[in-house]
Amino acid sequence: MTATASDAAPAAVHFRFFELEVLRTRRLGHSFLRVTFGGESLAGFRSGGYDQSLSLFLPPSHQEHTVLPSTDEDTWFGAWRGMPDEDRPVMRSYTVREQRRTPEGVDEVDIDFVLHGDACPASAWAGRAVSGRRIMAIGPAVAENKSVRFQPPAATDAILMYADETALPAAAAILDRLADGARVKAWFEVPHADDRLTLSTRADVDITWIVRAGGAGRERTEQVLSELRTAELPAAEAPYAWIAGEAGTIRAVRRHLVQERSVDRRAVRFTGYWRLGASEEELLAEAYAGQAASEDPTSDL
Template identity: 55%
Template sequence: MTTAVAAPFRFFSLRVVRTRRLGPSLVRVTFAGADLAHFHSHGHDQSLSLFLPAQGRTEPVVPIELGDGWWQGWRELPDDVRAVMRSYTLRALRRNPDEIDIDFALHGIGPGAATPPGPASRWAARARAGDPVVLLGPAVADNRAIRFRPPEDTDLVLVWGDETAVPAATAILEALPAGTRARAWLEVPHAGDVQDVAAGPDVEITWLTGGRGALAEIRAARLPRCERPYVWIAGESGRVRELRRHFVQERGTDRRRVTFVGYWRRGLTEEQLRAAGE
């Protein structure tokens, strides 16, 4: 049974259809299920909450039957029962058949990993067709979990994202209207993680690999002449703050035209961030 939560969001019971390794540090997982007929989004950085089975379990346990009370019920479940919740962005939505793609950054699994993998990275690296998940996502196409909203008068789009934001960033770049000028800087751990992006001829993408710092690259960049830029930056919280400061204070961008999203924070798990209220 699927229970509505609070419009415009609801739960979706899904299963893995297939997986595809995009590089040493990235894997794409495709999900399907009858519930996807009710999944609607027109945002290209659509945020989702994904629930995965707790370690040692085969099904994600989420008390969706509680409706709006699911959150408290989920928190009260024992640690070895409660489904693991992680935040992701939608990479693609297709119809006929209904499918969605979510790209996972495999922290702690790629070559040279310095830290052990978390539960979502372990799950994604081993995901197989038929594996069940629960998704909390949009039932309404225009919803508050979409952050990329350039003003109509934008004459240059500027994008930065690390490996956790690459799915949203590439989806954004591919969906820009023809003739939209854009510059993007995308950071991935390894050269093998660089992807082909089906963006228009006015979109310039710089891939940064092997720990090359974005701030120095962006500071040195000569941007096209523009009067009304729009900036979208997402990824590790500390880097996001640093880059926002650069665009607002050093380049003089109107802060109202800068969207910044911290997808994660170095040294903290998502549970710790949630407990801290971030």
């Protein structure tokens, strides 16, 4: 989930702890690894679909499974923060790509991890995930919850989407759920050509894949903006935009849509999924220090 202090302690009635056990993994493209989780506690897991996110607690490399001193709603946070640095599981936000019950009655949840480097705890954990490993998660116990951010108003007559690779699982899950005939223009930015995954949807979707040319920061954002600037948007009276990915790029895409394309700023749902040069702890620390509101595009303006 987005790194804000309030998200770190979600409302008990909507969210609770689940224990997830790795059942299997599958490489989806150059950058994506799908980890399928099971576990008895998933019987109470209620994904709201779309871009449903959850918080994972991933063990340090010297531990096989996640150990938390408390999963009690009132005490877990202080207990987790109080753990020695070297033993404290990292908390990271991810997307429920799919929840399903198999014909055999097994509850499963897929999470698609971007493998972006072994020095980064969540990416590294995914890279070494094997069946039987157990992690903890704070996830939805009711389908209607605030971690489903995709909420187009009823009058929406076209949907605009931008996602980088971290938000592609969310975009794919949104496309899965859209109704027949929904009109969508989407830009999906990925690091490699074979990250252009096959996506299923009943919607009427026009996807532009942007394969990153290798630039970082401003250069990368410019590549995205140049695609957006030359694109024809679907004619619409009430477009709704959902954009998610690296925070700097998200800020620029939002500005483009609002200032250059006259999309109503209230109809743009934008979420920074990560920020170049900052780990999720650092984003969380900023949120605690109260610095995030002005800079962090994850705050819903």
